[in-house]
Amino acid sequence: MLKLQNLRDYVPALHANARTPRHLLEAGLGHRQCAGVVALTNDNEVNLKIAITSKLLNPHVTVICRADSHDIEDNMASFGTDYIIDPFDTFAKYLSTALQTPGLYLLQRWLTEKPGTLLPDPVYPPTHGHWIVGGYGRFGKAVFNRLKKEEISITVMEAMPEKTGEPKQGVVRGRGTEEDTLTEADIEHAVGIVAGTDNDANNLSIVMTARAMTNKLFVIARQNYRENDALFRAVDADMVMHPSAIVAGKIWVLLATPMLYEFMSLAAYQEEDWACALVSRIAGLVDNRVPV
Incomplete structure (x- = not known):
């Protein structure tokens, strides 16, 4: 499948079951340059096994997992999984932000959309x-x-x-x-x-x-x-919830711009006026595309 994707860069691939620790080690889990493990299968139990294996065999590696079960999330968190992404809870949180502070929700979208994307319009649920x-x-x-x-x-x-x-x-x-x-x-x-x-x-x-x-x-x-x-x-x-896109977008921010993740976590404590003022300042610096 990867060969058919015509990806811009070479992506090494291993055709194997990620549930098996041996295959994760073959993929480089124990290598000194292994920076992170991202578990994105559509099976919560498999993602849980990947997270456990990663933390046991390489405790210092960053582990990011998808999960859509609160029981599985609690289990992952209990042994130190760094980031757990539930697409349904994540979207529900986005909706809550749009309801309470639409300016902050707009700021979040502007800063986390893919480069080159047209500036999204504000939404007011x-x-x-x-x-x-x-x-x-x-x-x-x-x-x-x-x-x-x-x-x-x-x-x-x-x-x-x-x-x-x-x-x-x-x-x-x-x-x-x-x-x-x-x-x-x-x-x-x-x-x-x-x-x-x-x-x-x-x-x-x-x-x-x-x-x-x-x-x-x-x-x-x-x-x-x-x-x-x-x-x-x-x-x-007015709003579309695509689970895979939400997970991919959040992981992209975590891996490519980790300080942005920290910034948005802190921005959640700011007032709506602060967010609206920052949106106005950004709008004056860019054209009709999201800022890089």
Whole structure:
């Protein structure tokens, strides 16, 4: 697969199971120039095994892991994994920042987008009114909990609550792709909707059906597969959550500009006026592209 990617630089590759310690050592885990290990498989248990192996066989190496289970995250943290990235919790935190301090959220996007990207516009998620969350899986739960902390009214739509569980207030049973389900979820009075299932076609359908019923919605859409980029650009959601892109973006910042990660951690304690002033200063220094 790497040979077909036509990458700009040579990338050494090892076709092996990263769960096996011997293969990690063959890849260079014990080498004095090994600076870090990044575990990005879609299996939490495999990422956990990679993290344990790395910390046991090379305690000084930096370990960055993807995880989307709180139990696995706690386990990874217990033996010193340096950075644990949960794409669902990360996006929920971004949404919380956009709700509370939109200037800080804009600053964060400007400083962490890939070089050459057009400056993103500010987003202002409504902080009052009724929201609908479609899908109560890992992503839906993360967003639901963040919105609840803002004391926002929420209705959850879920096709299989017996599998995902449901909040105390209950759910509206259905995918949300049908007008009946959206009507029952009170779409008429909604100010925001989250299309957050693990099915891209359903998420696009939720957005399009909801917009056909009301034109005053702030839309958050979950995109699961990169090949659907064109479709999600066309649907023009206010915020798009792509798990792999969130993980890749955060890791890129950690590896390429670690001081930026520290800066954003400190910026979270600043006031909104501070963030807005800094955004204005940056806007005066750049054209329509993000700063390098």
